[in-house]
Amino acid sequence: MPRVPTYDTAQIQQQPTRPIQLQGVAPDNTSIGQGLQGLARGAQMLMDKEREKADTARLMDADNQLTKWQQQAMYAENGGVYTRKGQNALDVTNQTLDQFEKAQEDIAKSLTSDQQRARYAQIVNSRRNSLSNDLNRYEYGERQNYYGQVEKAQLETSMQGAALEYRDPTKVDGHRQKMGAVLDSRAQRLGLSPEAAEAEKLKFNSSLNSDVLQRHANDDPYAAQKLLKQYEGAMTADDLVRVGGMIENKVDRLQQKAEMAQLRNEAKAERTLGKINAQISSGIPATDEMWKQWGSQVRGTPAQAEFNELIKQEVDTQKILRLPIDQQITAINAKTAKLQTEGGTVTDATNLNRLSRAVDASAKMMSDSPVDYFQQRLGGDVTPIDLNSPDLGAVLTDRVSAIQGMQQKFGSTVAMKPLLPQEAKQISAQLAEMSPEQQSQLFATLHSAMGDDKAYSGAMQQIAPDSPIRALTGLLAGKQRSMITNTNWFRPDDVVTSGDVAKTMALGESILNKSKTEKGADGKGASFPLPKQADFQLELNKQLGNVFAGQPQSYQLAAQAVKSYYTGAAAEKGNVSGEVDRSLLRQAIKASVGEVVDFNGGETLAPWGMPGHTFRDVATERLVGTMKAQGMSEADIATADALTLRQYKDGIYYVMQGQQFKYGTDGKPLMVNINEDAQ
Structure with missing residues (x-):
């Protein structure tokens, strides 16, 4: 095939069309001549369009290259115009426009015709103006920011320098x-x-x-x-x-x-007086060394006079605090009456108020922590207890003797609580981690070491003030008694010791109220099958409700004790039925709170371990004896078989006449003590 020649449209030069004339020949106006002229014009138009397309394509490519350069120059993350801030943006306009000129010149080299270059020049001029505006606006903003930063730094430096x-x-x-x-x-x-x-x-x-x-x-x-x-x-x-x-x-x-x-000559003397005031108000006598130090701190100042008065106040306070509580109160009342009737100074009122606080603090310490009082206020020696020491008994006996001596001096306000607060807290924490068997052993150790039921009872109150069942368990463990829980015809009666009961009750309490250690050991999932609370409560009310009529708080405590023993006994016997065992419930009542006894038609509880028939005989004898000791008439004494008893605490009872208290000749409710040591 013949090769078709190709042409670069950019090289084609457009020439003006003109009619072709021949010298001496007339124009050809025939239809053939006209057709040839039309064909020539069509070819020229086609070439013009192709050239326009080529020019447009080259201009679009040039514009695209220029756009890409501008985007890179303005927005590049590394070195772009908009990444330059403050001082770094100064002169960015000139620098970028110079780069723009170089870039557009390099791009212009790809253009091949004057027409392309002319049209490209228009694009460049427009782009240059727009870019220049953007650059000037950005540089101006950053220049202002830079000036502001420099000014701010100068201002801060000046203010800091002035301050320094x-x-x-x-x-x-x-x-x-x-x-x-x-x-x-x-x-x-x-x-x-x-x-x-x-x-x-x-x-x-x-x-x-x-x-x-x-x-x-x-x-x-x-x-x-x-x-x-x-x-x-x-x-x-x-x-x-x-x-x-x-x-x-x-x-x-x-x-x-x-x-x-000016008033005290120095603040140190004022603070010293405050310390002395606080010391006197506490009721704790200051040591000689303390008075010596305080004296040196106020010597030669106007506070010396008040210091001397405080010494007298301390002597007066300690003198009153050495009296029995009733005499302390009498002394306070006498001073109050004198101040109110005869009047006095503000100092007198301050001294009386301070003395009253000291008496109150003293009485509270005697009641809450008598061993602390003995040590801090009476200067007694107190040896810390060690449960594993062979000297435990001697240490506790000394404490009991000290408290008994304080009771003789200060009266019944002094509680028989032989443990220091920190010791009670420590033992309580140990009990929470012990098994029922270990708890029983600890209680036995304490009871044996103290050798005094009242002291042991007080210690239990200190160890478990918020856990009445644990305290009751401890008291039972220390009773060292036994009781018959069931009478059998053809085999020996069922006999349990107070220690057995305490152990069973502790087991039940550990099931009902697990410690953190126990919960962790069983994964918090295991539980002992217990009767429904409603069923248990109904049966308990039948057997025990009348005993505590009018005594809801006492009944609540008794119910907790009974349930703890019942649960422990059920666990020991392997009773997992989940139903109320009435026989076991009666045994639980008798073992935990005592035997329910009908006395003169009213139900009450015999002292723990005392059989019902023995209780009736002893109670009748003690009731008549108490009425005679009160000097009641024979007519009153003759009504003894119509009087009932309401338990106040183990072995001690109020005498009731119907639903009312029976009053003695002293105007107080008549009470009967059935305990052996009351004889």
Whole structure:
């Protein structure tokens, strides 16, 4: 095939068309001539269109290259115009426009015709103007930011310098002038109005003056107070109020200190008097060394006179505190009556108030922690207990003897509580981690070591003040008694000791109220099958409800004890039916709180371990004996078989006449003690 020639349209030059004329020949106006002319014009138009397309394509490519360059120059993450901030953005316009010119010139080299270059020049001019506007706007903003940063740093340096060199007025003034020059330049740069410029200068000067004044106030509030008057015209109202108030507070504090020094000559003597007041109010006598030290701290000051008065007050307080409680109260009442009737000074009232607090604190310590009282206020020696020591019995016996001596001196306010508070807390924590068997052994150790039921009972109250069942368990463990829980015809009766009961009750309590250790051991999932609470409560009410009529709190405690024993006994017997066992419930009542006895038609509880028939005989005898001892008439004594008993505590009963208390000749409710030691 013949090769079709190709042409570069960019090389084709358009020539003006004109009619072809032959010299001496007339124009050909025939249809053939006209057709040839039309064909020539069509070919020319086709070439013009192709050339236009080629020009457009080259211009689009050039524009695309220029756009890519501009995007890279402006937005590139590493070195793009918009990543340059503050000082780094200065002169970015000229630098970028220079780069633009170089880039557009390199791109223009790809153009092949004057027409392409002419049209490209228009694109470049438009792009240059737009880019220049963007660059100028961005550079201006960053330039302003940079100026602002420099100005801010200058202002901060000036204020910091003034604060650091606050003791030198000349240097402070130099920093102030430098700051003023910066603010003037800033106002001119931002075009601030004179009013706005003056307001900004006042704000910064006020801040600088505030810093200087605060530094002076820490050194010498009086000097700061004088300087404030010099600065007040160059400070805002807010700063004047804030700094002025701070300075005034410091000045007031110094004045108060001076006044106190004038009254006491020194604050140390005042604090000493406060310590002495607190010591006397506590009721704890100060040591000789303490009085010696206090005396040296007030000697030669106006506080010496009050110190001497406090010595007399301490002597008076300790003298009263050595009296029995009733005599202490009588002495307080006498002093109060005298003050109210005869009048007195504020000091007299203060002394009486302090004495009253000392008596109250003393009585509370006697009741809550008598061993602490013995040690702290009576100067007694107290040896710490060690449950594993062979000397445990001797240590506790000494404490019991000390408390008994205090009871003889101060009366019944002194409680028989032989443990120190920290010891009771420690033993209580140990019990929470022990098994029922270990708890029973610990209780037996304590009871044996104390050798005194009242002391043991008091210790149980200290060890388990918030766990009445644990306290009751401890008391039972220490009774060292036995009881018949069931009478059998053809085999020996069922006999349990108080220790057995305590152990069973502790087992039940551990099932009902597991410790953290026990919960962790069984994964918190295991539980013992117990009767439904409603069924258990119903049966318990039938067997025990009448005994505690009118005594809901006592009944609640008894119910807890019975349930603990019932649960423990059921676990020991392997009773997992989940149904109420009436026989076991009767045994639980008898073992935990005592046998339910009908006395003269009213139900009550016999002392723990005492059989019902024995109780009736002893109670009748003690009731008649008590009525005779009260000096009641024979007619009253004849009604003894109609009187019932309501338990007050184990072995001690109120005498009831129907639903009312029976009163003795002394005007108090008549009470009967069935315990053996009451004979």
